[in-house]
Amino acid sequence: MKSVMDNQEIYDPVKVKQIVQKNGVFYGLIMGGISVLICLGIYLIDYRLFLNPYIGIVELAIYAILGIMVVWTTRQKLGNAIIFKDAFTTYFIAGAIGSTISVIFYIIIFNVVAPEIQGPLKEMSLEYSLKMANSLNLTQEQIDAMIIEARSANPYTVGEYISGLAVKLIGHAMYGAFLGLIFRNRQTI
Template structure:
């Protein structure tokens, strides 16, 4: 990956991370239940993908040589890694240092939401109780569990990044 692409991806990654922190801090301050809404999570993921794709597209325009799949994916993924890592650090500090009570409140809200969803799908009461007990026993907001979630999140972003890189890359026409 070219040095200019790395610099651009780093800048966009910082913008993404700062944006995530601001959005999450506002959600925390105004309505903690936003963290349990599916559309809130999808919105954050979409925002990350769009910003990373913008970074990749801009890197392509600034590239002085052939913008390969490797360069496109590298720019996209570096942007995502930096942005989501900043968000991860913020979440760990928020829910484990600043306000551990918020993590407990979110767990309760998540359990309520899950119960309603499982009941609407017609799940048996025993299965619902078992799933909710598992949620109650495991602290989703512990640093270890957030790191596990981060790893899965990076895998999901990487798969999407492969598609973005395929679309944005330049094809070598000299061998055609």
């Protein structure tokens, strides 16, 4: 196995950038493909599953595992030596591509293919929120305000999906930084 000192002599920034980008894009396409398959599966099986929190947790776990895999494989391809910036970048590229593909597909499903499922999903979500509000012993005024806000909001618009994508990108940046800290070499290359 090569040591970090050996890698200092063969470190080629252009080659590193190509490997980081190639791995990021490859895993990003995998992440996006998995998200599309999950969304399509839910739509075809029972659209009410879009509100199932366990499916979201499974999708998050898949992203976390793929994130580890993309950084680990990038590190392996770089001769077992990776700096924070390259570890972060390879994951962030993957996460950004995967999330963008996912958001585009969700926009297509909810706004082009089946916009009629928005109403029932909003009502089911409102019912769930009311159950939560009652279990939290909120006052009737607080519950009424929550109902008014929930009925006026539409989480299925393109704008809401774009806002959600921005939040996801922030999350990817944080997770990418975490992975970068874990997988980086302690010595300088």
